[in-house]
Amino acid sequence: TEIMSRGLPKQKPIEGVKQVIVVASGKGGVGKSTTAVNLALALAANDSSKAIGLLDVDVYGPSIPKMMNLKGNPELSQSNLMRPLLNYGIACMSMGFLVEETAPVVWRGLMVMSAIEKLLRQVDWGQLDYLVVDMPPGTGDVQLSVSQNVPISGAVIVSTPQDIALMDAHKGAEMFRKVHVPVLGLVQNMSVFQCPKCKHRTHIFGADGARKLARVLDLDVLGDIPLHLNIREASDTGQPIVFSQPESDEAKAYLRVAAEV
């Protein structure tokens, strides 16, 4: 803990960015990136006067290019900073724009820290009200390094209601607390599945595990996102649900989360 807090005075704001919100999860596959993307779109939809950016520091498995239907190499500005790529009104930057999709993970490993430095410091965001950061899953070097280098307004932790995911989410919340990043709350993802044919509702991963964890950690639950085919299809086709079906109940669930942030 002592080493961690000693790192804090080095924190330097990202130029032009008012607030940084990180989206984290204890483990992979729980819907962290889907939440980050839809949260960014929902922040923009809730207040069109706000400029929103999305930064993907999930260096081992960047999902933002696919989910936001973007690819290509960023152009450089006159001061040699990378210009974010733009879609659906959101300025995006991702490790996925910098390396080939098929680049071996081993090679990436060697570059991770210098890549993080680039993604944090060498992007010309212009003026942003919110920068939503899609963290890698877990509590490793990247999460620590981002938390120590940049002032973060708050962390949103995504978990399914399943015990194993919750245990890891618990660790994530503890990490942020240790480095003095305020945890805004938990997003419970995939809590309920409603059969599109018979409307029967099933709690595939349990009903309200995140709520129980939130009570233990004295945190808010920012929202419940249902397990829904439309969310998965929308993400996979690069047309996130908040953008493509803003009137759907699924999109509204994300809009409610954004209103809490």
Ligand code: ADP
């Ligand atoms: P993570 O970033 O935690 O690894 P992703 O956001 O990439 O997870 O989600 C993993 C998979 O689950 C993706 O295919 C995504 O489309 C899907 N998914 C995430 N949340 C939901 C949801 N609420 N309903 C249906 N599919 C979802």
